[in-house]
Structure formats: C-alpha cells, structure tokens
Amino acid sequence: MCKSSGFLLLGCLAMTRKVDPFESPKRRLRRGKEHTRRLEKRIATFLAKKPYQRVQDVDTEGVTIHALKFTRNFPDSWADSAAEALEALRSALDQTGYATAVIGGAVEPKNAYFPIADTAAKGAM
Numbered sequence: 001m002c003k004s005s006g007f008l009l010l011g012c013l014a015m016t017r018k019v020d021p022f023e024s025p026k027r028r029l030r031r032g033k034e035h036t037r038r039l040e041k042r043i044a045t046f047l048a049k050k051p052y053q054r055v056q057d058v059d060t061e062g063v064t065i066h067a068l069k070f071t072r073n074f075p076d077s078w079a080d081s082a083a084e085a086l087e088a089l090r091s092a093l094d095q096t097g098y099a100t101a102v103i104g105g106a107v108e109p110k111n112a113y114f115p116i117a118d119t120a121a122k123g124a125m
Contacts, residue, residue: 021099021102021103022095022096022099024095024099025091025092025093025095025096025099026092028088028089028091028092028095029088029089029092031088032085032086032087032088032089032091032092033085035081035082035084035085035088036085038081039078039081039082039085042075042077042078042081043078046072046074046075051070051071051072052068052069052070052071053068053069053071054066054067054068054069055067055068055069090114093114094114096114097112097114098110098112100112
C-alpha cells in the first residue's frame with residue numbers, strides 16, 4: 001500500500017511536487033474572477049447600446065436631479081452570473097479557512113469555514 005507524506009501520488013509513484021494546501025481556494029478565486037470579468041463585459045456591451053434616457057427633475061427643495069431611465073430590462077442572466085461569482089469567492093474563503101486550520105494543526109479542521117463566526121461580536125472574541 002502506498003503512503004503519502006505531503007506529495008501527490010500517482011499510483012505508487014510519488015511526484016516531486018508538493019501539494020499546495022491553497023491550490024483549491026486559488027482555483028475558486030480564479031473562477032470567481034472569470035465570472036466577474038464575463039459579467040463586466042456583458043454589462044459594458046449592454047450599456048454601449050445606450051438602453052436608457054437621460055432625465056432631469058427638480059425636487060421639492062429646488063435641487064435638479066439628473067438620472068438615467070432604462071428603456072430595456074437588465075438580462076436575467078446577470079443575476080445568475082453575479083451569484084456564480086459570489087459563490088466561487090465565498091467558496092475560496094471557506095476553503096482558505098480550512099487550509100489554514102490544517103496548516104495550523106487544528107484537530108477538527110472541518111469546523112474551520114467561512115464565515116468564521118455567526119455574528120460580528122463572536123468573531124471579535
């Protein structure tokens with residue numbers, strides 16, 4: 001039977017590359033950034049078509065308010081893309097907490113995850 005001592009095993013052949021405990025969180029972070037960039041491009045393409053009208057109004061104090069009134073709805077896919085980006089980024093934080101706990105010698109690393117506390121007050125302890 002093969003044993004691992006921190007090296008990636010392929011069958012019973014040990015690879016000389018040490019496993020980075022932050023490899024998975026880094027991958028999730030890259031994926032979250034990809035989702036974010038894709039969403040930014042979609043928004044830029046949408047706005048380039050100028051799907052809005054410029055409007056002005058005067059409030060009760062005489063201040064002129066300048067605004068944009070959109071003439072087209074935002075695509076539903078934007079919400080999905082934003083959610084996927086946030087899920088990947090949150091997963092990166094969660095996995096980073098776990099990897100940090102393993103490196104720190106935590107006895108129960110499965111209890112290390114993001115968020116690190118139920119409330120801000122508990123996290124400050």
